Amino acid sequence: MIGLMSRDLRVRVIMAVCIAVIAKENYPLYIRSVPTQGELKFHYTVHTSLDVVEEKISGVGKALADQRELYLGLLYPTEDYKVYGYVTNSKVKFVIVVDSSNTSLRDNEIRSMFRKLHNSFTDVMCNPFYNPGDQIQSKAFDSIVAAMMVQAC
């Protein structure tokens, strides 16, 4: 019981545990995870989630071509995490990993996180000094991501 309670507490503080931006060609432009856990683990998680993203994108092309839905929904649940995906029209992918125990997060909240991320990413792209395809090093983007990863309420 005690374990469960402390877990809930943690859940309330942390929203996303990892946020990644992946280029059209499927290499990471940006990846950031909560420092407390193994960074490499999230690299693996996000990397493997690309399989599902690709599958979903190709699936969208067939069935839902007219629907401009960028949100891909839950990519796959693992024991500890849930992985959500989002793809922009230019096929840049966003991946958000949240803790599985974080049941308070609704689909809508995830969507709004992605929308925020997309807006911030658009700002990055608008920067004339940013070369599309380079690693994102924008501080503004960084702080948006940081905000999503810490405070929920």
Add this chain to the structure above:
Amino acid sequence: MSADMSVPDYMQCAEDHQTVLVVVQPVGIVPEDQFFRIYKRITSVSQVSIRDSQRVLFIRYRHHYTPENNEWGDFQTHRKVVGLIAVTSCATAKEWPQLSDRFHGQKEVFGSTLYDSRLLVFGLQGEVAEQQRTDVAFYPSYDDCPEVEKRVEDFVESIFIVLESKRLDRATDKSGDKIQLLCVPFEKKDFVGLDTDSRHYKKRCQGRMRKHVGDLCLQAGMLQDALVHYHMSVELLRSVNDFLWLGAALEGLCSASVIFHYPGGTAGKRGARKPGLSSAADAGKRHRPGAQEVLIDPGALSTNGISADTSAEIGRAKNCLSQEDIIEKYKEAISYYSKYKSAGVIELEACIKAVRVLAIQKRSMEASEFLQNAVYINLGQLSEEEKIQRYSILSELYELIGFHRKSAFFKRVAAMQCVAPTIPEPGWKACYKLLLETLPGYSLSLDPKDFSKGTHRGWAAVQLRLLHELVYASRRMGNPGLSVRHLSFLLQTMLDFLSDQEKKEVTQSLENYTSKCPGGMDVITLPDGLKLPPVPFTKLPIVRSVSLLNLPVSLRPHKVKALLGQGMSAASPFIYSPISMHNRGDERSKKIGSQRSSVTPVRLVNCFRHGLWLDSGGRENRQVGTFEKGLWRAFRVDLIPGRDCDCVFMRVTGPKSSACERRQDSSRCLEQGFISSPERTAAGDGGRYCLLLHYAHFQWVQGDVCEVQLMVYNPMPFELRVENMELQFEASSDRNKASGLYWPWRIIMTRFVRRDTTISGSLVKLFQTFPDPFADGVCVVRDMPLCQSQSVSDGATDDAKMSQFDLIDDLMYYNCRISLLTSGVDFEALPAALSLPAESGLYPVTLVGVPRTTGNITISGYHSCVFGVSSDCLLDGLVGVKSSGCMLEVVPSAHLSSEDLSSSVSLQLFNGETQELMVTLENIENSGCTSFIGFLWIAATTYCSSLPNELQEHCSRVDGARPWFETEKLFGEFISWDLKDAVSHLPLKSGQSVTVPIRIQAKLDFSSQESLLHDLNDDGISVTGLPVSSPLRQVLKSRSENKSVGADSSKNEYNHVKSPSGLQQGQSCSDDLALIQI
């Protein structure tokens, strides 16, 4: 004996439900290879057409099967071992009874389920072997048994007869009879004491039996009947909530439907069915009447008992599940299985079967859900081997559905499992092999060439991890060569992603490995055929530019034209003298070490996707440049897309004649086909002519030490030692080999900066290299206001803008000379060793070699040895250095050895002061020649900020017949001579000498540029004098009377060639002091 089935068959697929299981086992001592030879022959009989019917029996063979799994044979009949083929060696009749007993013992193991068995005896001959027995076959040896397959076919037919009779028997059970309750091993205790008369119980018995009959029908090749039975069974079992068996019935339904829909099988290549023999479903489709025949099989038609409903009116299409329904039913079945912990294996196998079906349907997302479920099925304690197997199969299945990354992930987990600490004998080889297989999933190739294009883009963190694991696994495998190769690859391709600490660690371990096994340039071929290409360390150090250096002035070949008298054809073999009148820029920089006032660095950024090159556009007849008398030295810089590039505008002042010389050089290059077609644009297209000076506009001389300068830097946070660095070259005597668009390049050193220098915009000409090298382009100059772009055309200058260039501070130039190495016949390269300080800036390295023959030579790259790994770095492969090599011509040496001829003297004069030099020429040739042609050439370099740091040349040619004198004065005249007297003594007889007086007067005008006077501390004038040879093999030996000059002028201390440092410290107070070096 555990009641749980613990060993899953990861290879299972839906169509296996159709097969009957036969176990093939050795009895007694059978050599393994012999056994498997026979096993292979037996398994080739995988489907047998049954005589007199359209049916086909499929057989699944196992050489190992656990009795626990056999216990589940009632649940799904394809799990039941129905046949046993024993293989045994028997040499003498004596052994026979014993072996026979053991065979019977073997039969006992699967006794309850066996329909039939066979014993194949090899080696026994004689009386015993001659007896005719149906269950035993005798063969003289493993090699002499032509009838094994036939025997197996007969055996299968006998199994079919038993199967068919069982099917009929079960199907015709009277409804009034008590139907036996089939159950799985773990259920047995649950049913003790149950009311066997209840309706519920009866239904349960009926449902299970229906399901069982369905299984038998499926095995017996009666697909439609099976479907009907399964449907009925599902209804019965659903009504009594017998979930486990309901699941089995649903799965049976799925299997039958899959067999119907996919006659080719779902197992991929492995289980591909022979095309010649069609499955029952296939046969049904093709021969309708035949199918009908199956349906009206007497057994199926018996109208009593539970088979009453197997009526023909239930259409087969209705019975068969649609493709979508198959998956739905699989899901349902799996959800029922999951209620029973003991049915874990069944659930897992069902998942795998469903995944295979989905893979065929190309529904990857749903397949991944099934796999995800399979991952979480807990089978209790798995052995390490089982874990490896499980991860491998997961990886395979993910690959099957196109999830390559996930597949690679699981394969890597499997690889790690091979060497888990709990394993007593870690399988490093297996681990390594599996790791290699994960490479494509992580988009990693082991060819460094794939990484040479621009910045590396990929999942660096995971790729790094994988490479580290490869290194470690190969080391533990005991193959240090592989470790070195992988580690080199890691260092070369992932350098940008390594932290300083990691760089240190990686290089340390690399040095450790190479101390045992030095790395080389050979291709490593792995046992499975994979080739690991060599990894040249092009980034250790990073080479930014490669330039061939001209010979020192005194050694340069000079083409003598039309001076040889009327009698000689100009097309006669070229005769070179070491006099050159061009390209003094290099010389100056090398000798004096400061180019401060002559170069201007500019940083340019190519913002296009394609390459650009920058050309100064200098044309001789139209002196470009903002300096009054200066001639912009032509150069070209390649701009790589998306990169910035430091380049330098360099000004060379010289006599017009030298410019002409240059022109000739470049046209000569054209003749040689080095450049495709500058004429095209040169003609009438003002300003687009490009000079080729940066190309090999000079020649090297056979036998002379020639130099190539590399600008390198060390990206490592520690000192980098490079050993055995040497040039690589290709010598070609065929000039046409070099044809094609062969743009030479030369990036002039940056960092020599002068403040307040303005550059004319007209000098910046950009051309696209591709597709049209001569089209004007645009370049963005960084450090200028944002996106300041210039479309540059001749004459459009914008000095104001250009002057905003951020100029870097002056930096001292120093040349680090290293020795070279040898190889080959044509070019003797001399090895050099160098040590680059941590994160050094650009650092010049000069590699030296001696051409031994004449012809064209291409410097194609360099060889180096870093951390014990030797690498051959080709210039082609270098990032940031765009060149296919450097090519130039090596000309035959003149007959004079240059050492005899060159001499230099330096003297220092105050402005206005006059000195006289006595130069003695002596004919040391003994052959008593009568005529003499020679040159006296004096180069003077001045170091004085008031002068644009130029090299003045005074060239004088002395001709035996026609004395000839020429001096060019660009500014002031500080040197004068009178050769008339000397010439009158010509030709010199052997041993004779003549003395030529040369007056040198420092007469420099400092008034024009007073602002520069404060820089005078490293100014000076240097004059180099080089009397040179006669093409007619007559020698004039010059003896500069340095000593006497020095003594006379009482300026001994300045009579040395000044080193740059000397110049710097030198005469800071003597504003009007000029240093003259002769």
